[in-house]
Amino acid sequence: MPGEVVGRIYGDVGLGAFRLTLAHPLERGEYLSVKDEGERDVLCQLDDVQRRSDLSLEKATEMVHGGSVDVQESFYGKARILGYREGGLIRVPQIPFAPGATVHRAQEPLIAEVLGLKTNGNAGAYLGLLRGHDLKVELDINALVQRHVSVLAKTGGGKSYLVGVLLEEFLRHRVTCIIIDPHGEYGSIRYKTEHIPKERAERFHVEPQSFREQVQEFSPDTKLNAEARPLTFSLGHLDARELLLFLGITNVRGYVAPMKSLLDEASQGAEDYTVKDLIRLARGREDGGALFEAIAQRLEYIDETRLLAPKGTSLTELVVQGKMTILNLRGVAPDVQELIVTRVATSFFDQRKRGKIPPLFLVLEEAHNFCPQQGQALSSRILKTIASEGRKFGLGLCVVSQRPARVDKSVLSQCAAQLILQVTNPLDVRAIAQSIEGLTDGMTEIIQGLPIGTCLVTGGGFTTPLFCEVRPRASRHGGESIKIVPNS
Ligand SMILES: Nc1ncnc2c1ncn2[C@@H]1O[C@H](COP(=O)(O)OP(=O)(O)OP(=O)(O)O)[C@@H](O)[C@H]1O
Ligand SMILES: [Mg+2]
Incomplete structure (x- = not known):
């Protein structure tokens, strides 16, 4: 009819x-x-x-x-x-x-x-309702993990909120996930949301829920991020260049040779040497000089952060079947963040290849910083590899960015599903239009005026792009905008 x-x-x-x-x-x-x-x-x-x-x-x-x-x-x-x-x-x-x-x-x-909207069952990731209808939009979880997904919107457009919804669904379906969380926003998923307006709760069929049991958080800075366990890296597994980056010495030329000699000396002494051992060795050098002193001072600083230890956080602690692990990088310098992402992403990829860890979904917030279109980040290479090969090994990527035009095109174009909220910058709109098949001019126009809470879904099990009203969060959203003037 x-x-x-x-x-x-x-x-x-x-x-x-x-x-x-x-x-x-x-x-x-x-x-x-x-x-x-x-x-x-x-x-x-x-x-x-x-x-x-x-x-x-x-x-x-x-x-x-x-x-x-x-x-x-x-x-x-x-x-x-x-x-x-x-x-x-x-x-x-x-x-x-x-x-x-x-x-x-x-x-x-x-x-x-x-x-292709399912009217019964609860097999997919329930994102919200088809705009203007009472039909659930459920993404195919396998398609997301196998073929990657991007979440794109201008700043304040609702990306983190939407990723939160997606993560709640993943937790319900016991998908193992790791979140690279540069701003420390995702820990709030442990707690129930305080309030869902009655009309929205009924329309979307959502109740407040906490995910405390399934969430663990690690951070290099546990003073600032008190709910996290320490994230540390094995000192003995770092080479001279990597260690210099950890120390914040970006212009490594000149420092590599002295650092190498220190590491050689330390490893001859004991297998599980500490940062303090390296400081002692640097200060004890007879040929001394400004370079060794500079290294010693940086080592003292890094020693306080406790980022480096004889034995670092193990991969089996980070990747736990059916759990979500937040790597909270709040307070960590940008180049050290890159280094951390490079190291963990490389380990995930290598260990997934060997089947040593369960299939997992890696969420990369602020992706434009970790795999930029222009210039190079240390992490670019491994992220491009995961984008192009990860699907073969059950390592799915969720690329989140407020500047799609600044994200490496080869990474963005590997995402077969896209969740797009409001985007207004013409360069970003163009980057999106170029990376999505089947996007009509009408849709490109609509994207620029989308209200908060409505997203365009392409791929993810659907053959036609569709507009979805994002469901309310069951857990607490951690990325609230901060008001400078109260009650404005
Ligand atoms: N679907 C939604 N329903 C209700 N409120 C929402 C929704 N999406 C976003 N918001 C609100 O909009 C604000 C911005 O959302 P969010 O933090 O997700 O933006 P963002 O795109 O991640 O921003 P940034 O680029 O700064 O990280 C938040 O205060 C959030 O509560
Ligand atoms: Mg955000």
Whole structure:
């Protein structure tokens, strides 16, 4: 049974799109249906709406001066044909619709069938509801982990909130995840959200929930991040260059040789040497000099951070089946953050290859810093490798960024699913349009005006891009915007 009649097809009709007159205004993006030659209901989507009138400049001027003017107006639209399902596959009619054919508002069962929305069960990651409908949008978790996903929006657009929703779903489905959390926002997932407005709780079927049992957090700075356990790295596993980066010596030239000689000397003495041993050796050098003293001072600083230890945090502590591990990097210098991401990502990739750790999903917040399009970050190489090869080994990547144009294109284009919230910067809009197949000009325009809480979903088990109203968080969101002026 088709729904209410909303208009009729007019003019030249193509195989992919048609024009229609509308009985009353409809929103862009509305789902429609038209019967084809075989009497099948075909799903279509309104791409553009126009309001035309006979109001001339003269008549409008009359109105300005208080005259009463009779305005005749009508609504027109342009719709795209999405198709119908046959034998599980999406097909589109091979004969154009007849001009004059009636256009209906699409019924929810047809929308669900063609878009591939499950109306029962709870097998996927429940992200929210199809915009304007009561249909659940559930992403295929295997597709996300095997084919990677990106979450893109301008700053404050709702990325972390949406990633939080995704992580709650992963935890419910016992997917092992690791979060690179540069701002320390994700630890709040342990706690129930304080409040979900009744109307939203009922509409989205969400109740407050805590995930305390499944969450663990590590940080190099446990003074600043008190809920975290210490994240440390084995001193003996670092080479001279890596250690210099840990020390914040970025211009390593000149320092590599002295550092190498210190490490050689230390490893001859004892296998599990400490930072203090290195300081002692640096200060005890007879050939002394400014370089050794500079190294000794930096070592003293790093010794306080306790980032380096004879025995670092083991991989089996970090990756636990069915749990979420937050690597909270708040307070850590950017180059040390890069180093940490490089080391952990390299270990995850190597150990997944050997099947030593369970399949996992790696969430990379602020991805533009760890795999930038311009310039090189230490972590770029391993992240590109994971993006292109990770899927073979069950290592999924979730790339999160507020500057899509600044994320390495080869990483972004490997993400087969995209969750896009509002993006306004023209360069970022272009980067998104280039990295997504099947994005229409209409959708690109819509992205620029999306309200908070609505996202465009492409891939992830869906053949057609769709708009989703993100469900409320069950746990607490940690990235609240900070008000400078109270109650503004
Ligand atoms: N779906 C949603 N429902 C309700 N509130 C939301 C939703 N998404 C985001 N918000 C609110 O919008 C604000 C910004 O969201 P969020 O922290 O997720 O943005 P972001 O894109 O991660 O920003 P940044 O780029 O600064 O990290 C938060 O205060 C959050 O509570
Ligand atoms: Mg954020």
